[in-house]
């Protein structure tokens with residue numbers, strides 16, 4: 001498994017927590033890489049597992065309350081410019097589109 005030091009992982013590999021901040025989850029994909037660092041509190045090395053952004057899936061259980069809170073803050077950031085629909089999650093900045101559009105584009109080209 002690829003291993004990176006703290007803060008040296010490539011931008012398309014995210015921790016579960018970073019995916020969550022994008023409204024995404026690993027979605028059953030295997031761990032793609034890991035970050036290892038030495039903890040000052042605990043002895044030995046600690047690991048954080050990284051997942052591929054392109055394989056991440058939207059967080060499914062989206063309650064009305066959560067939807068409203070997200071909509072107030074992120075409506076524009078969730079709307080895909082290609083298919084003009086609310087993707088239900090914040091569009092990954094490096095894609096600029098919803099994940100289905102990002103998947104389809106290379107095939108259509």
Ligand SMILES: [Zn+2]
Pocket residue numbers: 080081082083084085097098099100101102
């Ligand atoms: Zn789209």
